[in-house]
Amino acid sequence: MTTGRPPVVRRAPGKLFVAGEYAVVEPGNPAILVAVDRHVTATVTEPAEAGVVISSDLTAAPVRWLRRGDRLDPVGVADADRARRELAHVLAAVRTVTRLLAEHGRPAPDLSIAISSTMHENGVKFGLGSSGAVTVATVAAVAAHAGLALSAEERYRLALLASAELDPKGSGGDLAASTWGGWIAYRAPDRTAVLDLARRHGVAGALAAPWPGFAVRRLPPPAGLALEVGWTGTPASTTDLVSGLHRKAWRGTASHRRFVAATTDCVRATAEALERGDRHGLLATVRRARRELARLDEEAGIGIFTPALTALCDAAEAVGGAAKPSGAGGGDCGIALLETADAGPAGPAVSTEDTAHTGATGASPDIDHLRERWTAAGVRPLALRPATEGNEE
Structure with missing residues (x-):
């Protein structure tokens, strides 16, 4: 049931690589990126019914998901695999924040998440890092809705854990640009080591531990x-x-x-x-x-x-x-x-x-x-x- 709480809105910019492509996928190798003013916006409210309801301007209709342990399964969807593919990064972000809440003894929240983006035109993406931006925006919005006060680096780390769950080869440079904005110098962490940290010590432990290879700093x-x-x-x-x-x-x-x-x-x-x-x-x-x-x-x-x-x-x-x-x-x-x-x-x-x-x-x-x-x-x-x-x- 909804309680009349105001919506939580978070947005994240896209990115462009300036230098360092391909090499940056190896842990510790540097790259330079710039955030750009096309954004993904995530709006979180309380749903009218139990579960997680996700709508996106890239999907035909909202999809309701029910929790089965650590899984989120769609309800009333003819092609469940397609729904999982289309909303994979949003789902991964929700799962990662939910795990952190569980470690703090907090129940998994019911959520209504609306995603909108200016990184595509008529469904065709421009290649500005929309997957990274939607992950960052969703992590930030869900965490804020749950009352978690997170630093920029903690939001980045949660987004990286969510993204690496889907593809550990990704450098995470898009996530860093979407988190910090501006021009940045970035070094990718060892994603295998980071995922292992989360498995052994939990999400909270992975947020607090040093990440091999990772560094980020702003550039003029x-x-x-x-x-x-x-x-x-x-x-x-x-x-x-x-x-x-x-x-x-x-x-x-x-x-x-x-x-x-x-x-x-x-x-x-x-x-x-x-x-x-x-x-x-x-x-x-x-x-x-x-x-x-x-x-x-x-x-x-x-x-x-x-x-x-x-x-x-x-x-x-x-x-x-x-x-x-x-x-x-x-x-x-x-x-x-x-x-x-x-x-x-x-x-x-x-x-x-x-x-x-x-x-x-x-x-x-x-x-x-x-x-x-x-x-x-x-x-x-x-x-x-x-x-x-x-x-x-």
């Missing part, structure tokens, strides 16, 4: 550069691409070691350029990141670069910018950094947040030319800005 936004994002029109599966690479027995090879070393050095140089406000150095490291991904693609043959992503990168280079696929490639989005009109000859002047997609101060003819070239190549410019805030109400 690039000054004097605009972040442009292009969508290829072709959705891609990060899980399939990363799994394909591992099926080729790439890990442990000389190629793997060289790629990880080169990518780690590239991420380090990118972070230093951001911290110094060195826009020319940053452009150089983004170009280098593109070359490293291209070399990996050539050696491993996993399909990172599609014709559209290559055209996206070439168009940015043609107008003096730097560009690369963002994430696993194979479709989805690419990013470009271009100097703004008022960057000045000597260094930083305005941040990406001040210039991207405003069409006013900081806009440059090169940005207009880039968007025209992208459109002609079948790449859709997306009106995205960095999201300075992470998981928020």
